[in-house]
């Protein structure tokens with residue numbers, strides 16, 4: 001059972017987690033980092049898993065691609081899930097390449113009825129194969145398709161209902177996309193189907209003035225904290241974590257930042273945020 | 279209305295060839311070109327960094343600018359074909375052999391082979407290591423028919439140049455590195471416990487290890503040892519076997535079926 005506040009597991013912090021076991025409710029792993037035959041990654045995964053609950057977060061499901069679903073990938077993912085016994089498995093609402101090329105980026109989809117149908121069918125097949133519901137995350141974007149038939153929040157909530165999947169709401173991504181495309185981020189949050197949102201991501205970004213870039217290389221900005229508080233006021237408590245992928249600071253710093261997240265959540269929901277005590 | 283497949287092909291072509299897809303909408307304040315450029319720059323940067331992660335010493339030997347040139351040329355010729363970015367760069371060896379002009383020194387092609395082998399050894403499958411005590415329990419009459427399995431992380435690569443000097447200089451952060459010399463030899467790459475290792479081999483050891491890797495029995499290994507060190511073939515074979523046990527290269531032994 002995953003609740004409370006977590007961090008993304010990064011190699012820089014392996015030794016901290018093994019040696020000091022800092023108090024933390026759960027960890028999120030990037031599934032692909034452990035979809036390897038053996039060696040250090042799986043060694044540390046097993047050791048750290050013994051002390052922390054985990055969730056799995058993937059980057060290459062490419063659920064929106066028009067290429068066939070990659071069942072080799074899904075088989076490996078399922079095997080990893082048997083090893084990790086994660087609280088859940090998530091990936092992104094995006095596509096990452098077509099015609100068997102992998103671009104390794106989370107690319108935007110046109111928000112059309114055709115895309116909805118395409119995704120609904122594929123999510124159902126993935127969920128059936130994995131034997132569980134998956135979470136899909138809203139990505140940040142810098143362009144929109146000129147032929148969109150609906151906005152992202154309508155698309156997302158409609159998709160979750162049709163495919164009967166769960167959502168990973170990245171509040172920083174909502175903020176980033178809102179700035180880049182000029183919409184009101186609170187309107188987005190208002191449209192979220194609360195009971196389907198099972199996890200929240202927070203992260204830092206870079207403000208370039210004309211565009212905001214989702215870089216995960218800074219602490220969470222105040223504007224994103226505000227939007228997070230608003231989200232919890234609307235949706236109630238939801239397991240939340242910080243994603244940090246670049247300029248990775250000492251673990252202490254991230255734990256302190258997570259404490260700030262916990263306080264924000266406690267204020268917003270009127271409930272003391274649950275935090276594991278070692 | 280745009281079909282989903284068209285959007286994706288346009289977008290991908292745009293990323294690969296740096297042109298803005300027609301279906302990308304811009305705004306008055308931020309034109310589509312500036313917006314799409316976020317994706318094209320991020321694509322190049324992410325894959326260049328992935329290549330750097332797999333070839334850290336090559337990166338250091340070439341410097342940022344030359345490494346980026348190589349990365350961009352490679353990316354153009356071989357966009358990633360693996361779902362997991364960890365495998366990006368698997369064809370760099372072939373690529374530079376076809377495009378020799380991209381490297382300032384031919385020895386760097388060998389460095390690429392060494393680094394890729396290290397990369398594969400790093401997360402190759404785990405296996406139980408064969409222990410000396412297990413071998414000690416095998417009756418003498420069975421020894422001639424013994425065959426050995428190598429750990430999945432073991433790679434034996436044929437190199438033309440003494441690239442180990444480049445590696446050592448890079449690790450010591452020594453700028454005044456000696457140029458590698460032309461010195462054809464075999465290098466053994468493997469993982470011991472969790473750490474990757476390599477060492478260059480004398481010709482004799484390389485020959486015997488190659489033979490062993492092809493499931494030759496111990497009698498055959500001794501025969502080959504005799505052609506290398508005629509006076510004391512068994513001592514040579516046994517001392518190498520001991521070394522391989524210590525290095526944790528061996529995972530299992532069994533009797534060759536008659």
Ligand SMILES: [Fe+2]
Pocket residue numbers: 137170173201243
């Ligand atoms: Fe995220």
